[in-house]
Amino acid sequence: MPEGHSIHRLAAQFESVFAGQALAVSSPQGRFAAGAALIDGHKLETAQAHGKQLFLGFSNALILRVHLGLYGAWDFGGDSTFRGASSIGAPRRVGERETYDAGAPAVYDGPPAPVGQVRARLVSDHGWADLRGPTACEVITEAERDAVVGKLGPDPLHTHADPEQFVRRLTAKGSAVGTLLMDQSVVAGVGNIYRAESLFRQGISPWTPGKFLSAGQALDLWRDLVVLLADGVRDGRIVTTRPVHRSDPEGPASPADAHYVYQRQGMDCRVCSTAVRLEDMGGRKLYWCPGCQGSPA
Numbered sequence: 534m535p536e537g538h539s540i541h542r543l544a545a546q547f548e549s550v551f552a553g554q555a556l557a558v559s560s561p562q563g564r565f566a567a568g569a570a571l572i573d574g575h576k577l578e579t580a581q582a583h584g585k586q587l588f589l590g591f592s593n594a595l596i597l598r599v600h601l602g603l604y605g606a607w608d609f610g611g612d613s614t615f616r617g618a619s620s621i622g623a624p625r626r627v628g629e630r631e632t633y634d635a636g637a638p639a640v641y642d643g644p645p646a647p648v649g650q651v652r653a654r655l656v657s658d659h660g661w662a663d664l665r666g667p668t669a670c671e672v673i674t675e676a677e678r679d680a681v682v683g684k685l686g687p688d689p690l691h692t693h694a695d696p697e698q699f700v701r702r703l704t705a706k707g708s709a710v711g712t713l714l715m716d717q718s719v720v721a722g723v724g725n726i727y728r729a730e731s732l733f734r735q736g737i738s739p740w741t742p743g744k745f746l747s748a749g750q751a752l753d754l755w756r757d758l759v760v761l762l763a764d765g766v767r768d769g770r771i772v773t774t775r776p777v778h779r780s781d782p783e784g785p786a787s788p789a790d791a792h793y794v795y796q797r798q799g800m801d802c803r804v805c806s807t808a809v810r811l812e813d814m815g816g817r818k819l820y821w822c823p824g825c826q827g828s829p830a
Contacts, residue, residue, distance in 0.1 A: 534603050537722020538765030540582040541690050543607060545766075547580035547589060550615050550660055557656040558597075561647035568672040569653060571595055577655075583682050583691070584721025596678050597653075602668025611660020612641035685721040689758040690766065700751040703743045710746060711739030712815050720755075722762060726795045729820045730773035731757050733793045738827040739819055778803040794820040 558573040560566045572591045579590035589597040599605070609615070644661035647654065653664040664670060673681075686702060687694035702719045703710065713719050714728040723731070732739055735754050737746070746754075765771050772791045776782040779790040793803055798811035798820060807824030 534724055535585065535601050535605075536724035536727055536762075536765070536771070537582070537584050537688065537690060538762045538771070540585055540587050540601075540722070541762075541766050542769060543587055544580040544582040546607075546609065547577065547662070550609065550611070551577045551655065551657055551662070552580065553577070554657045557654075559654050559656075561651040561654055565653050565670055568597075568670070571672045572597060583688050584685050584717055585724075586681060586685070586721075588678055590675075594675060596673050596675065598669060598671050598673050598678065598681065599653075599664065599667050600669035602666075604665075605667035606665055608663045608665070609660065610644065611657075615641075615660035685717050686719045688721040689755065689762050690722065696752055696755045699755045700748050703751045703754075704746050704748060706743045708743060709740045709814065710737060710743050711819055711821075713743045715815065715817065720758065723758060725817055726771050726773075726792070727758065727761060729795045730771075730793055731761060733822060733826060734761075734773065736825055739814060739821050740827075774803065794822055796820065 553576060555574055555576050556572075558569045560569045572593065572595055575595075576592040577589060578592055579588070581588045581590070585600060587599045587601075589599070591597070601607075641659055644654065644656055644663075647663065649665055651663045651665055652667060652670050655662045687696070687698050699720050703713055706713060706719075708716075711728060711732065714723050714731070715725070729739075731754060734757055735750070737750065737754065743751075761771075761773055770791070772786045773795075774786055774790055774793055778793070779786050781787070781790075794809045797809045800809050801807070802809055802822040802824055805822065805824035807822055809820060809822050812819045812821075
């Protein structure tokens with residue numbers, strides 16, 4: 534499932550290639566036909582992300598809400614003026630895959646025939662975007678959008694987010710912090726990779742109850758998430774290791790050097806050489822270092 538940085542990059546992508554343009558919206562698959570008809574022909578005015586939720590606002594005050602879930606993905610294409618055209622979606626491998634069309638045609642003859650089960654297709658004079666396999670794809674009102682956001686925790690990528698809200702929600706509960714970080718009502722946009730990596734970087738055991746963390750520990754965790762997700766937006770990939778812990782401290786992180794514990798079970802910890810371990814927590818794979826973070830109680 535894409536983590537929050539991917540959805541913010543998607544919002545920027547839509548702003549770049551579609552903002553201010555009237556879009557032809559359809560549902561080649563048919564499952565979204567009624568929703569598509571509500572926004573077909575209207576201008577895209579805003580593209581915003583909150584955590585893993587994408588909100589595309591149209592000129593008739595309606596909003597397309599998309600949650601990619603585990604299998605959703607957007608594909609983009611168009612002519613040479615369709616700036617930043619890329620494919621961003623649910624990662625199938627470690628990190629995030631993005632492909633770029635370096636040979637976009639100078640003359641645009643319209644989108645290609647749909648391939649696979651395209652839930653929604655957005656088309657402008659210069660390009661197109663196809664959505665496949667989302668968990669949620671619906672047209673809602675601004676009030677309904679506000680209600681969705683109101684149920685979510687703060688997003689570390691929003692400059693106006695209140696860190697104290699995160700601190701209060703995290704430290705008020707007795708559940709394990711490793712579970713709480715995946716709870717979108719506690720913090721929006723954190724997924725399995727950021728969960729594992731942020732807890733490692735802060736030296737916090739995933740099994741520590743949230744209420745056992747001090748306000749200072751929770752605030753430091755928030756600040757680190759702000760940095761990590763912002764790096765993800767900038768780079769288009771999740772890199773959490775510090776240069777000193779990479780094979781080449783002077784160069785960019787290679788895929789093998791990108792993470793401390795995520796998908797490194799059985800390998801030596803980059804910091805203390807203890808074998809990284811893998812457990813199940815809440816139905817999701819949890820990676821951690823017993824040496825740096827401690828074992829389950």
